Amino acid sequence: MKQLVAVILERDVSQVTKELLRLSALDFISIKEIAGPLGNKIDQVVPKVSEARIGEIRKRIESFLAITGVYPEREKRLNVDELHAVDIDEAEKTLDRLASRVQSLKEEQKNIQQEILKLEDISRQVALFEDLSTTKTKSTSFLNIQTGSVPERNREAFSKELATLPSVELAVGNGEQKISLIITMKRDDARVNAILEKHGWTDVRLPKEVSGTKEEVLSDLDRRIADFKTRQDAITADIKRAVDEKKTELLDLWANLRMNELSSRIQSYFGKTARTYLFSGWVPADMKNTIDEALKRITEGRCYLEWNDPDDLTREVSTPVQVPVKLESPKLLSPFKMIVENYAIPEYGTINPIPFVAVAYLLMFGLMFGDAGHGLVILIIGLIGTALQKKKGKSTDLMNLISYCGVSAIVFGILFGSYFGLALFPAVWFHYHGVIAGEVQAGPVKNIYSILAITIYFGIAVISLGLILNWINRISKRDWFNLFLDKGGILGGLIYGAGVYTGFYFVAHDYKQLPDSSILLWTIGLPMLLLFAKGPIKHSMENKEHGGKPLSALDIMNFFMEWIVEVLEIFSGYLANTLSFMRVAGLGIAHVSLMMAFFQIAAMLSKNGHYTIGSFLVLLAGNALVIALEGLSAGIQSLRLNYYEFFSKYFNGTGRAYAPISLSHRDEK
């Protein structure tokens, strides 16, 4: 990373802002923050249009476009060359016009809904009658049901006028005279009577033999309700069309607003003096020349650019400078980047943990879930998930991780000779199922203790790697004090190495003999004594830097207590960390044992030595259960081992992620 401090003239501010947006590489820092006492002489730049106001209008556009299922950040590519000054009032007017159109359509839709509710109410009322032909007891309902007829010449006009009210009109009877059954609301009596009178309505008693009337009425009501719903759907489509017609205009407006919003954000980091504008930020070292050239070109050389190295800055100010970290990883390893970022951002200048996590995670998963068949299922799930996520335009990291886990399980399945719990092919390394079942008598791994030992070796290797990475980090940070005297430093590592040696020596001698006392003295005793020097050395270093009081009896007491605690932490901590890896064996054994149990149940359900349908169902359900439960457990435990046993040795998560103001919403601050 490089720190840029730039001074430009007022006339170039707009062009420089645009260029910085195009480059999308500067992680801004407040100029006042780095100006020290001179900060008082620098004024904050207030953008012409507030970022918040632009943001509000942009979000308003997003909510309109969401009606049509359009998500502008996915559909619209931002192009700085199209950036122009935004007329906020005009933009608001455009949106208000659209809002007004949408609201009037919504009002129309609501009115139709009221009609639907009325008809549904009539429908419910009608459903309460047993037979409409005999029910004219008007007091039982708020409906009026009448049968009668109008002269043929008035029929059409009558029907049309009646339809303006909530009503049902149905042709009933099969004689020559056309009889209508009409259902209206009592509240509309006055208007209904006027229509009846106008069109010459004559009451006709409905013959008792007329049947099915209620069903016809209900079906007529259903048809009318369905018609209304179709009209509502048409309005929904109208609303979508209204927005869709404006789609291009809205997307362009959105893009311009978004770029103006980002420009305002960039300028909010600017400071100004009487004649000049200043800004500062971090950029990746490989972008230095590009940015340098671009700014000089845009300003035609009317700028002053100062590039600082983080180490130089630290030396100048004698305190650590918070440098953002750009976690780099090949696309292939992006799922592991997700794992690291989820934990924390590593300190600037330390080793990128992503490749190490990738290897450790997949090894742990494979050891716990070594079955080629199950791995294949997981791989397929991962690949399908990846395709679906891609289709939705969402991140595929998690699905890719699942696919990688599937591949790891396949590889270890081949090593362990396990295919859906069956030994279809000979194991390349050792037959896991055979070892658990006690069937293996020869070879490098013969029993469960051997499996446990493998995971202990694996744990020691992971912890040792963590310690080595920590030493490299300390050397690169020139942190000599912690390189030697921290519990994860060289002395701590020496004690751990000696502890491991002692443990193996003790086991190799039938738990009866420890290594020679001189070895223990030099490898454990002496480092422990040297660790006691940590407190006094630190005290004298602090005194040297800041000045301070002379050593008191209390200080010595504190040194002693801190030393005791640290030694205890080294012994118990490293022991627990190492034994923690036995969970890898535990889960692997559980995986195999569960499969064996399901095979035994399947065998119990078999007849004459042949599997029945029940046996196959048990095996199917068993495999599914093992894949789901064990897959989840192995994934979580691998994560846990990485976070707590591996990261804790070398990962200092005090870093800050590099977050430039960028055209890409993924980089958004």
Added chain:
Amino acid sequence: MASALRRYAFINAKLRARISTLLPQENIDQMIRAKTLPESIQFLKDSPYAAAESVYSQTGDLKMAELELFKEEIGLFSEIGKYVDTEVKSFVSALSLRYEIENLKHALRLWFDQRIRGRNIASLTGYLYRKQILYPIDVDSIVNAESFEALLERLSGTPFAAVLSSCGSKLRETMSIFPCEMALDHYFYRTLLEAASTLKGRDRNIAMRMIGAEIDMQNITWIVRFLTFYNMPVDEALSYLISGGFSLGISDFKAAVQPEENQDIVSTLMGKKYPEWQAFSSQKSGGPFGRLLLVERLLSQMIDEEVSHAMSGYPFTIGIVLAYFILKQNEIQKLITVLNAKYYELPEERIKSVI
């Protein structure tokens, strides 16, 4: 200890996961800032309340969207009921009685409007909830009952027949549905307190405390409304109060409404039992409505504190279940308030002041 662990371990994990999906305040703020109702409701599109947005998108009718949210609330109870044992389930059922009563009150109001006042309710019956909540009630037959006696007949087999028969004479006397609504509210709180008293130990204390705080809030709101806005006689107003409050008994209310009390009722009641009231009452109150709003805020803040206490304290109690209901109900009520405010085009500040 073991039984509490067995009883609440699963539901605790499940509800905590659910609580993490509550809408962030940022979403509510965006809904408030939206210029129009259609723009505001769009923010529910990708949320757990997408069904309400979908209904609004289809009908343009906010009340239909509200009905969908009401269904959502009722759904919470039936869902939680699946994961708890009999003892807790009967308490959860008592909690869901609130919705049965709300729906029944809605049906009663429609019946009253149509039968007694002769109003047209045709387009209003569509907003009733028709599925069974606790008792098999046919709300359509209630709305269309020919008389109050017929209405009681249609409620036979439910406890509401007896509750409502007790208020029949008052209904005829006052020509108002109000006494019946109060009788139903009293029945709800009585049943809820009874159900809470069957819980054991820590569960009972937590439930009683939370219900008590709600009763306090309800009683204060009522007494102020009855006396200040309805000009109801003091004895009648007191007769409507519910016993079982957490800090305020009926006797406290009786004392507060005595003529010799110079202070307003709210300050007298709140000042006596809630020390936090002093800080609250120093805010500009803006008349009786303003003071009422302050009371509601203070008491709901206290209920919120109970919720956070339940969330951060010993996890295997009824507290987590109550906390979930309260948080979810608050969220749904907040959404309904915001959407209605958008419908009536209320300014942003006014909406923020009431939620």
